[in-house]
Amino acid sequence: MAIVKLSATERRRLSVFFTCLSLAIIAWIFTTLSDPLPYKVKKVLTFKNAPQKRAFHSLQPDTVDATIQGNGWQMLFSRFNSDNKPLVVDLRSLETRNYVVIDSTQLKLMNMGKDPANRVSSIDPDTLYFDFSNRLIKKVPVQLTMGVSYQKQFAVSGNIIVRPAYVTVSGPIERLKEITSWKTDSLKFSNVNETINTRISLKPSNEGNLNVYPRSVQAIIPVDEFTEKTLEIPVKLINNNNYYNVKVFPQKIKVTFTTSLSRYADIDEDLFEAVADLNLWRDKDYTALPVKLIHMPPFCKVVRISPANIDFYIKK
Template sequence: MFERRNIQRTYLKISREVKDFLLSDKSREFFIFLFFFFVAGGFWLLQTLNNDYEADFSIPVRLKGVPNNVVITSEPASELRIKVKDKGTVLLNYMLGKSFYPVILDYADYKGVDNQVRIYPSQFEKKVLNQLNASTRLLSMKPDTLEYIYSTGASKLVPVKLRGTLSAGREYYLSDTIFSPDSVLVYAPQGVLDTIAVAYTQPVKLEDISDTLRQQVPLRIQKGVKFVPSSIEMMLPVDIYTEKTVEVPLRGVNFPADKVLRAFPSKVQVTFQVGLSHFRQINADDFHIYVSYEELLRLGSDKYTVKIKNLPKGVSQVRFNPAQVDFLIEQVSLDYGD
């Protein structure tokens, strides 16, 4: 009850103060000033809008009537940027009231050369001028030429390839680069289509990757070429490095029938880095140390430096213990039967 009385008292007090202010001499002077201020502002605005100004506007561009057997591989510009000059009142009408209709290009109206169509200002400028007031001057249009390239159904499937650089964080590595889809359909005029073997991605630069990454990557835009789809999903599986050691025997190759390789030791320890997910899959049978007879003859010493030509996939940072082995080429007798 007490709170309600306080609220009523406060309301009545504020109402009286507002009423007294509105009926006071100061209030009348304030409203007279405000009235003349708005009148002066209105005159100033009308005077300002009566001057000539330049302004930029955009008009949409649409291509219609494309036959079913035609693929537009490079679209025309989606809009025309026009610069016009007129009185401020007219430009204000363009900004606030008038909306521009699209410039319609009918496919059947234009003939191309080598699957390329160029439409010059003289062929579409009238469609712009028809939407402007008679007093409006068209100063410029950009682009000043509309063009598009088409293919009459010629296409082929090409693989996707990465363009860019990828690097994993410390102690991690990228076990693969997977694209989905890994191939895309490419449409282009026949002469251009014959030169396309792969679809490259837009340049990609990713560093210090420490977790499996999925990313949508657009394909590189080429004039007169359309890829379907125009972007692909790239997955970068990331694995952590671990170290493993296996024992691998040295095997002689291309030795004459009466000679054999004797190596000391006959096996070496191969230590390497491999992703944790492949640790159990990689074993000694995946490594082959072949020593050719011809190579040993060229050495001129009895020490052979161990090396492997082909490493299993996912293996890196390989080292041998020992790095060199002693060897001799032993003559063996051939036992021929009767």
């Protein structure tokens, strides 16, 4: 194979040629990418000013093709763009008709606060159609979503209060039949050692035809330090249907439990009820009866019962 040998001058000229060619290509790319170039991206729609007297649902997906009036550089880096906020559509016109046209007023609302490089020039489809049905108002209980951890020896010491306990949901009748409660955002605290009193937002509706009021509630979680207490509780015999003369030993058991410091002095044996079931002897030949607590104060936790089983004898 013939090998072309170039002189030093020819190699220098060839190097200059390729350098100039590379610079020309780079300059062309920069120029081309800097020219105006509309491009399309997927955008999610969200709605505001929904009709208060008309329930509706959208007849098209909530994702549309939005045309951005940018340039080649913006199109090239659009997938890395952090502007993933939904586009806002004003639904005031649905009070008198069943469609919304994406006109200059709607586009101005969509572009409000946006960087000029991310402004929308049009969307496809440019007309949004809606289906209407009768609107219903329903009250449902608030479901508090919690992720709370406590310091050692601290815990919930009373009923958790949510104000208001119920929220008003309005929307299509068929949709409201499926809703039995409404969750809050997750309430997150760690290492808690005192009562929590805070406001927490409700989960937002993902459907434009559902409205929830109010949008936040007050949550009160009573928290107190817990300690152990021991009481002697009398044992009551149950299911003595034949009225046997039964003696149990011991007649009282010791119950050790945890309770909050604020309620420590108020808790006595009258708040507990312990029973032993004579049916276990009659039906299953038990020779000792296990003790069961059927009543105890709320937010108390049993540590141990001593003894857990009692002896008995029957006089015939």
